[in-house]
Amino acid sequence: MPEVIFNGPAGRIEGRYHHNKTPNAPVALVLHPHPQFGGTMNNSVTLALFQTFLERGFSVMRFNFRGVGRxxxxxxxxxxELSDAASALDWLQAQNPDAxxxxxxGFSFGAWIAMQVLMRRPEIEGFISVAPQANMYDFSFLAPCPSSGLILNGGADQVAPQxxxxxxVERLKTQKGITIEHLTIESANHFFEKQLNELVDTVGGYLDKRLAQAPEKG
Incomplete structure (x- = not known):
């Protein structure tokens, strides 16, 4: 997977990027969990999300937040970290102006950052939020949530309780014109250690459905 280095607000940012050569291919940015608890772009859930987007024809990037890796x-x-994500999205869009x-x-801490990016960037049409820590982080900025998406969590998650x-989800679902799909993998813990395949199948199924509904863009 090609390594990329681009400029962020705190210096160089290290990423991994897969470019899809299909004209107008969609783009996706994937954000990793908390840097102070071992979170990196090579986290297994982050990798699984990256691969799921890649397999569905996206140009996709994951990257290390400031102070992580290189x-x-x-x-x-x-x-x-929110500024890092905005810079990463700028870079991704510059490579794919016709996406x-x-x-x-995003996963965990990355899901919180991802939803903040979503609020600031109206061009984002969909999101995948895995194990958002609604018990720890304030999500009240999602008023209203601007795009439809998937929230996925584990039923046995003690870090981001069900x-x-x-x-x-209930708060977001009250908004008109926005569809929040909420799915739970019942036996999964926060890191989906024994349910990664199920996570991939669930996210992939959701993406397949949304991409089938998307109008053609020429």
Whole structure:
């Protein structure tokens, strides 16, 4: 997978990028979990999301937030990481100016950052939010949620408990014209350690459905 280095607000950012040569191929950005708890772009869930987008014809990128791997800078409690993600999306779009769709995905801390990017970038048409920590992070900025997407969590997740995710989903579902699909893999923990294949199948099925509904863009 080609390595890319691009400039971010705190210095160089390290990423991995797969380019789809099909004209108007959709683009997707995938965000990893918390840097201070071992989160990197090579996290297994992050990799699974990346691969699922790749297999469906996306030009897709994952990257290390500031201070992780070869990315410069230091952890900034989500504020700087949001800027990193915005820079990554700028880079991705510059490589794909004719992209038919723009998506964002994130896992845990990355899901929180991804949803903030979603609020700031109206071109994002869909999202995949895996195990958002609605018990720990404030998602009240999603008022209203601008795009339809999938929220996926594990039924045995003690880091992002099911009850808190459900409250978030119920709040988002009240918004007109937006469809939030909420799916639970019952036996999965926060890291989906024994259910990665099920996660891939679930996310892939959702993407297949949304891509089939998308109008042709020429």
């Amino acid at each position: 990315s410069q800078g230091t952890f900034d409690s989500g504020i700087g 038919g769709q723009c998506w964002i995905g 009850a808190d995710v459900q409250k978030l």
